[in-house]
Amino acid sequence: MKRIERxxxxxxxxxxxFTLSGCYSGNIDQYFSPPQPSEEYLQxxxxxxxxxxGGSEYASPTRGSYRQSVQLxxxxxxxVDEAIVFFRDADRNLKINIYAxxxxxxxxxxxxxxxxxxxxxxxxxxxxxxxxxxxxxxWQIAGSMSLLSVYSMANWTGELLLSTDSTEFLVGxxxxxxxxxxxxxxxxxxxxxxxxxxxxxxxxxxxxTSAALSAGIFELRRARTVTLSGGTGALMVESVLENGDxxxxxxVCREGSLVNLTMNRxxxxxxxxxxxTLAYAQDIDGDGVTEIPRPxxxxxxxxxxxxxxxxxxxxxxxxTTDVMTTYHCFSDSWYxxxxxxxxxxxxxxxxxxxxxxxxxxxSRLTTDGGVNDLLAVYTITGENRSERAAQDxxxxxxxxxxxxxxxxxxxxxxxxxxxxxxxxxxxxxWSSGSI
Numbered sequence: 001m002k003r004i005e006r007x008x009x010x011x012x013x014x015x016x017x018f019t020l021s022g023c024y025s026g027n028i029d030q031y032f033s034p035p036q037p038s039e040e041y042l043q044x045x046x047x048x049x050x051x052x053x054g055g056s057e058y059a060s061p062t063r064g065s066y067r068q069s070v071q072l073x074x075x076x077x078x079x080v081d082e083a084i085v086f087f088r089d090a091d092r093n094l095k096i097n098i099y100a101x102x103x104x105x106x107x108x109x110x111x112x113x114x115x116x117x118x119x120x121x122x123x124x125x126x127x128x129x130x131x132x133x134x135x136x137x138x139w140q141i142a143g144s145m146s147l148l149s150v151y152s153m154a155n156w157t158g159e160l161l162l163s164t165d166s167t168e169f170l171v172g173x174x175x176x177x178x179x180x181x182x183x184x185x186x187x188x189x190x191x192x193x194x195x196x197x198x199x200x201x202x203x204x205x206x207x208x209t210s211a212a213l214s215a216g217i218f219e220l221r222r223a224r225t226v227t228l229s230g231g232t233g234a235l236m237v238e239s240v241l242e243n244g245d246x247x248x249x250x251x252v253c254r255e256g257s258l259v260n261l262t263m264n265r266x267x268x269x270x271x272x273x274x275x276x277t278l279a280y281a282q283d284i285d286g287d288g289v290t291e292i293p294r295p296x297x298x299x300x301x302x303x304x305x306x307x308x309x310x311x312x313x314x315x316x317x318x319x320t321t322d323v324m325t326t327y328h329c330f331s332d333s334w335y336x337x338x339x340x341x342x343x344x345x346x347x348x349x350x351x352x353x354x355x356x357x358x359x360x361x362x363s364r365l366t367t368d369g370g371v372n373d374l375l376a377v378y379t380i381t382g383e384n385r386s387e388r389a390a391q392d393x394x395x396x397x398x399x400x401x402x403x404x405x406x407x408x409x410x411x412x413x414x415x416x417x418x419x420x421x422x423x424x425x426x427x428x429x430w431s432s433g434s435i
Contacts, residue, residue, distance in 0.1 A: 044083055044099060044106040051097065055090025062140070064121030073124050075153045076100070077131045082109075084135070086119055094119060094139060098156070109156040114139040120146045125171045125180040127161070127200040130154055136182065138166060148184060150200075162198060162206045172225035174233050174253040175199065181253075183235050185223060191216050191242060195235060195251055197258045211258040213249045215268035218242045222280060226290035228252070232316040234261070236290065238280055241273070248272040248281050248292050252316055261318040262292075276307050278330050284311045284323065291323050299347040299365060306348040308338065330426065332358055332379040334398075334405055337422040339414075347371060356382035361410070373410040375419065380404045397423045 037045075048070075052058075058069035072081040075098070083099040083106065098110040112135070120138030127134050132154045138146035148166035152159040168185040174197060175181065182198040193213040200206045222238040228250075235251040247270045250261045262270040276295035284291045291311040298306045308327050312320040325343045328335040338346070345365040352358050358379040363371045380389050381403055389396050389406035397405040397420060407419055 040101065040104045040106065044101075047099060047106055047108060048085060051085075051087060056087040056095075059086050059088040059094060059119060061086060061119040061122045061137075063138070064123065066122045066124075071122075073133065075124065075133045075135070077133075086122075096135075096137065098153070100156070110153075110158045112137075112151055112158055114147070114149060116140050116147065117142070121169065123169075123171050125182075127180050127182065127198075128152075128202050129179055130202065134161065136169065136171070138169065144168075145187075150182065150206075161200060164196070167193070168220060168223050170223055170225060170235070172233060172235065174225070174235060174251075174258075175256070176233065176253075183223075183225070185213070185220060185237065191218065193217050193220065193239075195237065195249075195258060195260075197235075197251075197253060209253070209256065209258040211251055211260045212263070212268075213237055213260070214239065214241070214247045214263070214270045214273070216241045216243075217247075221246075226281070227288055229289050229313045229315040229321060234314075234316075236281060240277070241269070244277065245273050245275050246277040246280075247274070250292070250314055254316070261314060261316075279309050279328060284326065289313050296343075299345070301347055301349040301363075301371065304350060308343060308346060310343075327360075327362065328426065329360055329377070329379075332360070332405075333426045334377070334379070335424050335426055336362075336377070336419075337424070339418060339422065342374070356380060356385070357388070374414055375410055376408040377423075378404075378406045378408070380406060395420075398425060 060069040061067050069086050071084045073084060074080060075082045080101055085097045087095050087097065089095055094114050094116055096112040097108055099106045100109045116139035118140045120140040123136040124133040125136065126132060127150065135151045135153055138148050140146045144167050146166045148164050148169055149160060150162040152161050164184060165186050166184050167187050170183045171180050172183055173179060173181055184196040184198065185193055186196065187193055192215060194210050195213055196208050196210045198206050198208050217239045219240045220237065221240055224236055226234050226236045228234050232252060237249045239247055241247055248262065249270050251258055252261055262272050264271050272292050274295050279293040279295065281290050281292045283289060291313045293309040293311055295307045295309055298308055308325055310325045311323045313323055314320055325338045326335050327338060327348065342364065347363050347365055349361050350359065351361060360377045361373055362375045363373045366372050378389065378394065385404045389404040394406045394408045395416060397407050409416060
């Protein structure tokens with residue numbers, strides 16, 4: 001990694017440490033002046049410069065939420081942030097320096113060293129309830145393989161609490177004891193993965209329970225902690241199988257053991273397996289509970305294939321509840337919650353013959369084999385998009401900077417206000433996760 005020279009390092013530390021100097025005061029001209037670093041910041045910078053002058057360079061973590069080479073975190077719970085700085089030394093070895101502040105003076109209190117070519121993800125969590133945040137770091141060995149280490153920060157001992165191989169890890173509370181659990185995903189073979197849940201107490205140390213993910217996984221796509229119906233926490237892992245199907249594994253802690261709720265014991269693959277791979281699990285109705293989609297291929301009026309999505313929530317016992325059914329138009333970034341009765345005989349076609357307009361027409365098959373058009377949804381671009389969105393009985397659903405979404409009722413039984421309430425934009429991060 002290219003070394004960050006002193007001017008760039010100063011800017012980096014100024015951005016993350018300016019808050020250490022307290023509230024800013026001054027005249028109006030000073031408010032528009034660059035922030036002045038505090039003495040505390042300058043003293044910390046001197047310590048870091050000493051490290052760099054010895055041949056070290058910054059080595060930022062490459063994954064996860066914490067990707068800065070200089071991070072601030074209150075590890076000892078005294079209300080004052082420590083500085084955690086990630087380096088690669090002159091011998092190309094990875095190390096982490098921790099600087100604590102006493103009476104506004106920083107000193108190096110701990111150095112952690114590990115093997116690997118880079119830092120993966122980093123997290124901070126109190127696993128044993130002692131009031132100190134432990135440091136979790138993935139020392140990336142090769143590809144997606146990492147050595148995961150958990151270090152106690154208590155009294156700056158750096159005691160190694162746990163070490164295991166890992167492909168991905170998360171922190172969450174699955175057993176409901178208000179204590180952080182370490183959730184680890186690891187490859188057993190090229191297409192078999194396990195999920196491990198580690199709990200840690202000072203009396204018993206690290207205790208692990210494991211469960212298998214779906215068989216035949218080609219790639220892990222998303223992993224996150226979610227909430228089930230009834231408020232139970234769960235680990236959700238979404239993966240691509242070797243044949244290209246998408247699968248969601250849902251794991252809970254039941255009587256101290258990790259259990260895969262969605263696993264089909266006969267096939268070894270989750271019952272959520274689906275060939276339609278665009279739709280990932282999400283909280284579709286905004287109630288705090290995550291739902292998993294079940295795609296249904298619709299009757300085709302031509303060569304293009306369309307799908308509806310029935311969304312199901314799970315409880316801790318594995319029981320499912322049907323929440324709603326939607327049509328997601330991923331190409332135009334919108335979706336519609338389908339009204340009652342539309343799911344039976346629904347068929348969809350696309351019309352892109354008008355320049356600057358992309359049209360989706362939702363229809364239902366009639367008993368005599370005909371097609372009854374219900375609604376047209378337009379995605380309109382171009383300079384006169386607002387005018388075109390309001391012409392010929394159309395009404396605007398959503399107006400953005402460069403795009404207008406509009407609709408036209410094609411059946412007397414369709415209610416305009418109802419359609420407007422059912423129309424939503426697909427956010428760019430709607431299916432994001434930790435991987």
